[in-house]
Amino acid sequence: MTTQDLIEKIGLKALSKFEHRDVDGVFVSDMLSDVMAGAKSSNLWLTIQTHKSIVPAANLVDVSAVIITSGKEVPQDTVDLASKYNIAILSSDLATFELVGRLYGLGLGSK
């Protein structure tokens, strides 16, 4: 499954500029160290954290996309930095729990 498929199937909003890529597994956390320790390359990262520092974190662990849940507004500097590093920042109005259910339903187990 690719980021493009996800955007179409779940109705996510793409905030930053990026190239679509394959998605493999999901990781949910709002603590950066937790993401650094647990997320795997190509995972989707679900969070309500919108601070600019999510961009280097996403870049370093090489997630396929960051999805900001609960329709939380994302600051422009976060989006700009993400575009610079080709990191996908997607937004969903669904709460994290709801979104996890949808992703699981699409066959994205956490790997």
Add this chain to the structure above:
Amino acid sequence: MIKDVLQATVIEGEDKLDTTVNRVYASDLMSDVLAFGRPYSILFTGLATQQAVISAHMAEFKGVCFVRGKIPKDGAKEFAKENDLVLLSTEMDMYDACVRIESARRGEDASLKAGPAAAKTEKMLLGHELLIEGSDFANAGMASTKLKAILKKIGFDPKLVRRVAISTYEGEMNVVMHAQRAKVKLAVTPGLIEVVIDDEGKGIPDVDLAMQKGYTTATEEMRAMGFGSGMGLPNIKKNSDELDITSEVGKGTTLRMKFYT
């Protein structure tokens, strides 16, 4: 440095003049360059052709300096640009250029002498230094991001690069949260990548306690931004092959992380 010592003009790579080279290879015979040239060198040559630049690239050199004021007319410049090489041209002849560089190098090394660092400098393939400012949450993670890009470009295994990047990131976060500022030193030597984060800050009173998972001294505000879950040092321990922490309360902390390549 080389540009200034040789009073050279830049043909290509104005933006890459801060590239570190650790060796000069002087030759007009390209088969010699390919046979004996070592990575991270700069080639001094009187052969002003694209072939010289291609040979330098094949030998993993970082640049070429043409002597006796020669400037290549063919596609050398374009090739250098595509392959991230710096091209210089100096009026000096080969002998003079070599002598000037050698004496400049000796002058520089004199300041490094007599420390354990001297031996290390000799075989260093790449050295790089970055700065981190304390409390600069807006740029937190940018030093590690730069370091990752450097290692990726050299062509290290992505899994290794990821381990170095994650460890450096955690170290960087600690500086941003708890210290005034720090220097990050990257040293690549054969078989080893070493990252040293040397900060001016309050220090760690009990390193063993700080190493425990979940132990944190972060404020509520930091935690609201996603920092400070007490996993930083344990994450570094997990991702590095060797970790050495020395700390003095009121002065600062030095984190020495080693990764075998």
